[in-house]
Amino acid sequence: MTAFDNNRRKILLGIGAAAALSQVPLTAHASLSAPKRLSFYNRHTGESTSQTFWTPSQYDPSALDAFNQVLRDHRTGEAMPMDNGLYELLHDLTRVLDTDRRIEIISGYRSPKTNAMLAGKSAKVAKKSYHMKGMAIDIAIPGVELSDLRKAALSLKRGGVGYYPKSGFVHVDTGRVRQW
Structure with missing residues (x-):
């Protein structure tokens, strides 16, 4: 040549x-440079945080650390870095729902010990849960119907979506696309 x-x-x-x-x-071009913010409230610990986790071109490590702390296993106190893709998914979910309300956490990270205990009590808890990998979260958003939250999560086609209306939450994860 x-x-x-x-x-x-x-x-x-x-x-x-x-x-x-x-x-x-x-809008896709704009989303690459627009700051991204999430607000969380942990129902078990009463802790909350509101952070801009993405500024043009990079994640903010201190914001991610604050999120990881609020999403820790409330039974053991263990925290681990959550999947940044989960934060992206939650941000996109709030955009689809057109809300800036805080996301209430029912379950974020789960230690293997906590997961084994919960799986022993309920067949609905996966023995190899994405919660243990920092890739799943169970949530509710005040003022948003659970059925609407579920529909919005399904519309993103970005991972697993579990619907638990009797327990008052929707599960989302960054695993393969599926629903239950």
């Missing part, structure tokens, strides 16, 4: 990339 052909190839690739980006909705 000659230098001319190589340069021509680079130019054509650049034009192709520009054409592809021009097809991305303007």
Whole structure:
């Protein structure tokens, strides 16, 4: 391949990339640079936090640490880094619902000990729960009907969605797309 052909190839690739980006909705471009904020309230500990976790081009480590603390296993006190994709999912969920209300946490991270105890009491608790991997959360949002929260989560097609109306929460995770 000659230098001319190589340069021509680079130019054509650049034009192709520009054409592809021009097809991305303007809102997607804006979301890459817009700050992202979430507010949490843990029903078990009474703790809350409201943080901007994404500023243009990067996650804020101190905000993620604050989230991880509020989402810790309230039975053991253990915390672990939660999946950043879970925070992205929750942010997008609040956008779909057009709400800036706080997200109430029923269960965030679960230690293996806590998960085993809960699984021993209920067949509805997965023995290999995504909660133990920091990839799942059980939530409610004041003023938002659980059925609407479920529908919004399903519309995102970004992971698992469990509906527990009798217990008053919706489960979302960043695993494979599925529902129950």
